[in-house]
Amino acid sequence: MxxxxxxxxxxxxxxxxxxxxxxxxxxxxxxxxxxxVLMTRQSRRRHLPDHTPPVSIYKPLKGLDEGLEENLRSFFQLDYPTYQLLFCVADPEDPAIEVVRRLLAEYPDHDAELIIGCSVFGLNPKVESLAMMDRVRRHDVILISDSNVRVRPEYLRETACYLAEPGVGLVTNLFTGVGERSFGAALENLQLNGFVAGNVAWGNGMGMTCVVGKSMLIPAHVLAAIGGFAGVRNLLAEDQAIGMRVRRAGYTIRLSHHVIENVNRSRSLRWFLNRHSRWFKIRRQMAGxxxxxxxxxxxxxxxxxxxxxxxxxxxxxxxxxxxxxxxxxxxxxxxxxxxxxxxxxxxxxxxxxxxxxxxxxxxxxxxxxxxxxxxxLIVGRYTRLRLARVPRHVHVRVRNIRRLRARG
Incomplete structure (x- = not known):
């Protein structure tokens, strides 16, 4: 032996x-x-009242996201008593403007408004748009929602109900990738539905801060208490930074059981790699x-x-x-x-x-x-941004000035 x-x-x-x-x-x-599995159970909201405070929805737009018109139309069809829809486009030539105008004409009775142009506010263009919409907000609860999100009519009702809990300062949602037709879109949706969704649920279940900006519901007084949009205007991960500041301010964060859709149909492999390159660099700076x-x-x-x-x-x-x-x-x-x-x-x-x-x-x-x-851009600590090079329009301006001086 x-x-x-x-x-x-x-x-x-x-x-x-x-x-x-x-x-x-x-x-x-x-x-x-x-x-x-635990976070998506419908029974999670049974103890909560039908809490429906008036909400202002912020939709920052840039370009024609896949399925943009249907994505935005789903917000006009929400089953919710009182809400304001705000759309902001920075570039007056952006094709998203015509999409929004068609929907405003289709739903004339909705409290909806399109804002074109943004004041210079920081290096994060999404936060610039959010700050512009905040100037015309009518309600005391804010919903930040990305343009590639599509929702069901009960979405806002099943998200706002979590604000009825004492001390809740922010509610976010799980999301699922749908509609894949191309190679890159298939990779993206597999990653979103597998690794990303599971870890977002796990992080929130363990009490960690894990907030994705596709859907963020936050009372205006909570946003003001953490410094507003000005505090995150130069950060790449403004969503996670807002979540961390909300928690540090003494509020809790809830993950709604309602799952929203992230439409990815014809994405390229290059798009998939670039997107997750940004997400990896965000997690490197935020997760350590x-x-x-x-x-x-x-x-x-x-x-x-x-x-x-x-x-x-x-x-x-x-x-x-x-x-x-x-x-x-x-x-x-x-x-x-x-x-x-x-x-x-x-x-x-x-x-x-x-x-x-x-x-x-x-x-x-x-x-x-x-x-x-x-x-x-260069991503620094806590995803603080700085320009990696002088913008092209500055080079053009300097070159034109030199030509004028040479002629004079």
């Missing part, structure tokens, strides 16, 4: 590390899945140590590292098990959030999506630059 024990190969330290990493990946996947260990939640990467570390059957079996778990998670959470599972062709992209994201994660560790709405 002793001889047999001596001949048995000892497991190396590297193998133990990989098995531990795989265990963490499985645990975090199952835990986030469980929290998502949690961002460093984030690859442990990337099932495909852990699976490949485990498989190629050993030629044993258990290693390759682990590869199949972890990849299968990722596909099952994305399928089950998509079904939970949007009512149907993606096609098998789409689900087969789940491990490919994970592998595409790893180089983007490494880039976020060493590269603070982002391209956002045509601007090259």
């Amino acid at each position: 002793a001889t047999i024990a001596k001949d048995r190969p000892m497991m190396s330290g590297g193998s133990l590390v990989l098995i531990a990493a795989a265990s963490v990946a499985v645990f975090t996947t199952l835990a986030s899945w469980l929290f998502l 140590p949690l961002f460093v260990i984030e690859p442990l939640g990337n099932l495909s990467t852990v699976a490949l590292a485990w498989a190629f570390s050993d030629v044993s059957g258990i290693a390759w079996g682990g590869l199949l098990a972890l990849i299968s778990l990722g596909i099952v998670r994305d399928a089950a959470q998509s079904k939970l959030l949007r009512g149907h599972t993606p096609s098998l062709k789409t689900l087969a992209l789940s491990p490919i999506k994970d592998l595409f994201l790893m180089p983007i994660w490494f880039d976020a560790l060493i590269n603070p630059r982002v391209i956002w709405r045509g601007n090259r």
